[in-house]
Amino acid sequence: MKDYRFAVEEAVTWIENRLTSVPTTGLILGTGLGSLAESIEIQEVIPYKEIPNFPSSTVESHAGRLLLGTVAGISVLILQGRFHLYEGYSARDVTFPIRVFGRLGVKTLFLSNAAGGLNPAYRRGDLMLISDHINLQGANPLEGQNEDSWGPRFPDMSAPYDPDLLELARSIALSESITLHEGVYVAVPGPNLETRAEYRMLRTLGADAVGMSSVPEVIVARHMSIRLMAISVITDECDPDNLNPVSLQEIIAAADSAGPALRRLFELCMIQTHSS
Ligand code: HPA
Numbered sequence: 198m199k200d201y202r203f204a205v206e207e208a209v210t211w212i213e214n215r216l217t218s219v220p221t222t223g224l225i226l227g228t229g230l231g232s233l234a235e236s237i238e239i240q241e242v243i244p245y246k247e248i249p250n251f252p253s254s255t256v257e258s259h260a261g262r263l264l265l266g267t268v269a270g271i272s273v274l275i276l277q278g279r280f281h282l283y284e285g286y287s288a289r290d291v292t293f294p295i296r297v298f299g300r301l302g303v304k305t306l307f308l309s310n311a312a313g314g315l316n317p318a319y320r321r322g323d324l325m326l327i328s329d330h331i332n333l334q335g336a337n338p339l340e341g342q343n344e345d346s347w348g349p350r351f352p353d354m355s356a357p358y359d360p361d362l363l364e365l366a367r368s369i370a371l372s373e374s375i376t377l378h379e380g381v382y383v384a385v386p387g388p389n390l391e392t393r394a395e396y397r398m399l400r401t402l403g404a405d406a407v408g409m410s411s412v413p414e415v416i417v418a419r420h421m422s423i424r425l426m427a428i429s430v431i432t433d434e435c436d437p438d439n440l441n442p443v444s445l446q447e448i449i450a451a452a453d454s455a456g457p458a459l460r461r462l463f464e465l466c467m468i469q470t471h472s473s
Pocket of ligand 1: 448
C-alpha cells in the first residue's frame with residue numbers, strides 16, 4: 198500500500214510541475230468517445246507513458262493521453278483512454294488515474310462509457326444516465342489495506358451518482374431535447390460480450406445496460422468523496438431472444454454517433470456545476 202501511495206504521489210507531483218494549473222473538474226472519455234476531446238479546446242497533451250507510474254492502455258480504440266482543456270471556458274482535466282480489468286490490470290491499476298485526480302484536487306468527475314442495452318426500450322446510439330450500478334467484476338479497487346487519508350474503510354454507496362448532478366442532467370436533456378434514459382449499469386469483467394443466457398440473467402438482476410468499465414473508477418472516486426455523473430452510450434441491443442453478432446467497429450460507430458449529444462450534455466452540465 199505504501200508503494201502504491203508513493204506511486205500515486207509521484208505522478209501527482211510530476212503532473213503539478215508540468216501543468217500551469219490543475220482544474221477541479223475531471224472527465225473520462227470511454228470507447229469511441231475519445232474523439233469528443235477533439236472538439237474541446239486543448240491546452241496540454243501528455244501521453245500516459247510520460248507520467249511516472251501511469252499504466253498505459255493496450256486497447257487500440259483507447260488513446261492513452263491526459264489532456265488539459267477548456268470546455269466552454271471551464272478548465273477540465275481529461276483522461277482520453279482508460280484501463281480495463283480485461284487488459285490484465287488489477288482493479289488498483291485501473292483506478293490509478295482516479296487516485297491521481299483525487300490527489301490533484303479534482304472534485305467533480307464526468308464519466309462516459311460504451312454499454313450494451315439490456316432494457317428493451319433502449320436503441321443503439323441512445324444515451325443512458327447511470328443512476329446506480331451493480332458490480333459483477335469480481336474485483337474491487339479497495340481490496341487490501343485501506344489508506345485512511347484517502348477515504349474510509351467502508352465507503353457508503355447509497356448514492357454513488359450525485360443526486361444534484363442527476364437532476365441537472367435530466368433538466369438539461371429535457372431543455373435540449375436530448376433523449377436520455379436513466380438506469381442501472383452492470384459491470385462485468387469482459388472481454389467477451391455476453392451469451393444470450395447471460396444477457397437474460399443480467400436483465401433479471403435489474404440492470405439496464407452492461408459494460409466492462411467505470412464501476413472501479415466510481416468506487417474509488419466515491420472513496421475520495423469526488424462527486425460523479427456517468428453516462429453510457431448504448432452501442433448494441435442485447436435482446437436475448439433476437440441477438441445479432443456485433444463487431445467492435447459497430448460498437449465504436451454507435452459510440453461516435455452519440456458523440457455530439459453527449460458532448461452537449463457534458464458541456465452544459467459543466468457550465469452549470471461551475472456557476473452554481
Ligand atoms: N456487453 C458488455 N460490454 C459492452 C457491450 C455488451 O454488450 N457493449 C458494449 N460494451
